Amino acid sequence: MSTVRIPTPLRPYTDGHKEIECAGASVSAALQDLTARFPALAPHLFNGDGHLRPYVNVFVNDQDIRSLQGEATALAADDRVMIVPSIAGGRGGSPLRPVDHAALRTNQAVIIGLLMAAYIADAPVVVAAVGLLMLIGAARMRPAFGWFYSWLRRPGWLKPDVVSDNPEPHRFAQLLGGVFLGLSELGFAVGWSGAGWILAALVALLAAVNLFAGVCVGCAIYYWLARLHVPGFSKSPPPGALPGRRPAA
Amino acid sequence: MTLVLASDLADEIRRHAEATYPEEAAGLLLGTVEDGDRRRITQVITLANRWEPGARHHRYRLEPRDLIAAEDRAEQEGLMILGIFHSHPDHPAQPSAFDLDQALPFYTYLIVRVDSGAAVENLAWRLAEDRSRFDRETLDLLTDNRGEP
Numbered sequence: 351m352s353t354v355r356i357p358t359p360l361r362p363y364t365d366g367h368k369e370i371e372c373a374g375a376s377v378s379a380a381l382q383d384l385t386a387r388f389p390a391l392a393p394h395l396f397n398g399d400g401h402l403r404p405y406v407n408v409f410v411n412d413q414d415i416r417s418l419q420g421e422a423t424a425l426a427a428d429d430r431v432m433i434v435p436s437i438a439g440g441r442g443g444s445p446l447r448p449v450d451h452a453a454l455r456t457n458q459a460v461i462i463g464l465l466m467a468a469y470i471a472d473a474p475v476v477v478a479a480v481g482l483l484m485l486i487g488a489a490r491m492r493p494a495f496g497w498f499y500s501w502l503r504r505p506g507w508l509k510p511d512v513v514s515d516n517p518e519p520h521r522f523a524q525l526l527g528g529v530f531l532g533l534s535e536l537g538f539a540v541g542w543s544g545a546g547w548i549l550a551a552l553v554a555l556l557a558a559v560n561l562f563a564g565v566c567v568g569c570a571i572y573y574w575l576a577r578l579h580v581p582g583f584s585k586s587p588p589p590g591a592l593p594g595r596r597p598a599a
Numbered sequence: 600m601t602l603v604l605a606s607d608l609a610d611e612i613r614r615h616a617e618a619t620y621p622e623e624a625a626g627l628l629l630g631t632v633e634d635g636d637r638r639r640i641t642q643v644i645t646l647a648n649r650w651e652p653g654a655r656h657h658r659y660r661l662e663p664r665d666l667i668a669a670e671d672r673a674e675q676e677g678l679m680i681l682g683i684f685h686s687h688p689d690h691p692a693q694p695s696a697f698d699l700d701q702a703l704p705f706y707t708y709l710i711v712r713v714d715s716g717a718a719v720e721n722l723a724w725r726l727a728e729d730r731s732r733f734d735r736e737t738l739d740l741l742t743d744n745r746g747e748p
Binding site: 355357358359361362368405407409412414432434435436437438439440441442576577579584585586 | 660703
């Protein structure tokens with residue numbers, strides 16, 4: 351026999367008993383013995399197909415059975431089984447906001463195009479201008495070339511692609527791009543034009559990875575920093591989306 | 600259904616909710632049940648919000664081991680865990696659909712509304728027997744300390 355401890359909210363279903371001696375060589379057998387004697391308890395512990403409900407935790411001697419053999423965990427005579435409800439809640443509502451991914455893609459395409467044109471024309475000043483616009487865009491929390499996207503949308507050439515997403519990682523990605531182009535410009539200024547072009551090419555490459563492969567590397571970095579609890583990085587990836595990938599609409 | 604809460608305990612909950620803002624704060628209410636379903640809270644246990652970082656501003660979860668420890672402590676002191684408190688940052692002190700979905704019978708759910716870092720309202724709720732809704736519980740906030748009679 352092992353002792354099964356009943357949490358306060360379930361005691362009304364066990365005639366007020368706190369602890370009940372149950373027979374059975376496993377957690378599953380002991381819980382079956384318990385619910386056979388107190389049938390009103392069963393719907394609170396098990397779902398329709400007889401498995402423990404997700405918000406019911408079972409501990410055997412201070413060990414969660416999920417870290418043991420689950421419901422098949424063997425019980426010895428004096429084991430103490432504890433049923434512990436999961437307590438959760440919160441104000442709810444989606445923390446995500448509408449983000450127009452068509453605007454982001456247009457932004458990436460323009461950045462790639464301008465940086466390529468800058469290289470062909472050997473015009474570092476264009477790199478500086480793109481970097482500056484990206485930094486201004488990050489500060490204003492909108493894509494650097496959002497105005498160009500609006501202009502293309504007006505005649506209906508582009509359609510919005512609005513999904514629930516975190517805007518902060520995209521803003522961070524743009525900020526990162528702007529900083530890299532700033533460093534690139536610094537390279538040109540001190541005469542290291544090779545380093546300047548490499549940095550500019552990196553920004554164009556990451557924008558292309560985002561545009562063509564749908565992977566926002568800057569966003570993924572944001573989410574990694576959030577996981578490391580770096581101050582200022584607080585958002586988690588939208589449910590079901592890998593860090594940096596576009597969430598489902 | 601009445602929840603009796605002394606001012607020092609209400610202050611403890613308020614301070615925890617304000618310190619945790621903009622994330623949700625949570626903890627347990629311990630006490631005794633008196634005639635007429637009056638729940639007199641005599642101890643508050645503030646606990647860490649164990650929801651994944653990044654979503655704690657609108658979700659909370661308590662660690663099951665913390666609940667076991669609190670049950671043991673309550674038993675030693677002749678008390679019961681009568682309820683759970685949590686905060687709603689910049690949101691009304693009404694239970695959300697998510698609160699309803701996660702709610703357990705019996706417990707009193709005390710919700711603290713925290714606006715821009717300042718606790719502004721406490722409301723107490725209990726899950727209806729058929730789980731369809733929460734019913735308001737009368738909240739008796741005492742002006743003196745500790746809920747001793």
